[in-house]
Amino acid sequence: MTTSNITTTHPAFFLLVGIPGLEHLHVWISIPFCFAYTLALLGNCTLLFIIRADAALHEPMYLFLAMLAVIDLVLSTSTMPKLLGIFWFGAGDIGLDACLAQMFLIHCFATVESGIFLAMAFDRYVAICNPLRHTTVLTHNVVGRLGLAALLRGVLYIGPLPLMIRLRLPLYKARVISHSYCEHMAVVTLACGDSRANNVYGLSIGFLVLILDSMAIAASYVMIFRAVMGLATPEARLKTLGTCGSHICAILIFYVPIAVSSLIHRFGHQVPPPVHTLLANFYLLIPPILNPIVYAVRTKQIRERLLQILKTETKIK
Template sequence: MFTFHNVCLVPSSFWLTGIPGLESLHIWLSIPFGSMYLVAVVGNVTILAMVRVERSLHQPMYFFLCMLAVIDLVLSTSTMPKLLGIFWFGAGEIGLNACLAQMFLIHCFATVESGIFLAMAFDRYVAICDPLRHTSVLTHAVVGRLGLAALLRGVFYIGPLPLMIRLWLPLYKTHKISHSYCEHMAVVTLACGDSRINNIYGLSVGFLVLILDSLAISASYVMIFRAVMGLATPEARLKTLGTCSSHICAILIFYVPIAVSSLIHRFGHHVPPPVHTLLANFYLLIPPILNPIVYAVRTKQIQERLLRILKIEAKGR
């Protein structure tokens, strides 16, 4: 599995511990984690199916919602099956290339998701601040280009991470990763070599993505709120703000867990390791679970379509 080089290892694979410190509870933990993963898959597949069959949902906001659904499916599926394998069968071994691929998928698609939220904020800005030009500005082609730009940015930002590890950090103190998946810092901290460049690059990407994207989204909503406050009646203001409520909830669901997990990871030195790992898993699971629920609850067209399907099934029985 690995060879010795001085006091360091050249691993061909790593060993994921699952939730360190809670190994005796892995079977029981598999119940909530497996249930949450199932809810995430069903919810996001349902959103994709609803938008596909309901022509009234063929609008920019719902196309972006489909992109979120695909991203959430990738994020949850890149980690949960392996985690459940660890819980059920103790299958913690993961090849070096598979580990780097998992790392890339997790960080890349988290970056892509942030970019889609930024695109959705632009969509809401145009829809509210310049409604007469909304359909001409946010055409299907433009929506596709914005989605492609978010994907390419994720690949461009995150692609170097596994490459730098592969080329510059071949030696490791141990092959045991005290985590449930191949998170970048969890792997880098095991390296024997100088990992400052990896640390600096990781922090820089985090700043560019989370800080700048959140600032841009905040700026768009400042302009949106200014436009809303200029409307004549309170009813009109509430109705207009209602079109943004799902997006605002989804943004909070995405950014708050990541911010909390990052702060605890870097500054919560007295927080027990199981809490670190559980939070890292929750921020990959919470958005895939809650995004479909939020949009189903807040979107009248999706509710109506779901009710029609349920009525048809009820009549068929």
């Protein structure tokens, strides 16, 4: 593209490459991505339907899980339709405003998801360490406020990112983004001028969200394990820990890919671009796929409700 080496002021559009270096395989790569996106939509919508339909599931843990499902739907839908458009039709053009909006949605809702995991850890802490007060502490009103606080934190943390790009980085040396979506640093690297403020702010937000949230979650589980170890019998300990199993799996599914992707992006200069881009897509797609599966398999109430729905559908047919 002739414009890729021209410096321009606020380009009308960028060009997303998709998976750089694997353009000739885009049609084949689209098959697992399309299947994975379909699974994410089906799993999270099913989870939302089950929680909404069953009044017995209108408890804090399941309400947080419903919030998680909505967030996963936003994260996957903010990237996958555009990515499939690139794979199938070569539709890599994306307007500046659309690019900044996509960037905001991705980073904002990843931040919100981290906040919901923190709220879920607090819920498990109260339920296990102070069970008699669980229903009075985690009321529906409190659950809603915690969800709103997670959303507002995401907006406040991430809102400055697209504004800083628009106001501080008006000149660009290229329009081609060697990525499959408008990730913050992928856009910043195309800009001319001093981008240190963008880099520092991005790193600071990453530290606040990834490090501090994970430390707070780890601290809550230290207290939970101490309380569990004080139970009288091994059976009681296993049963109590079992209520935390789904949450721990979901946390690992979310934090491990995003941590690996962030470290590779910042420090893994020897990692081939296709590997980095695939990892960046995985951390937005794997949690939406696996979270409903993990909770359906490990949570008795959701599993039983899902089996009941499947049996009803089978009888109707």
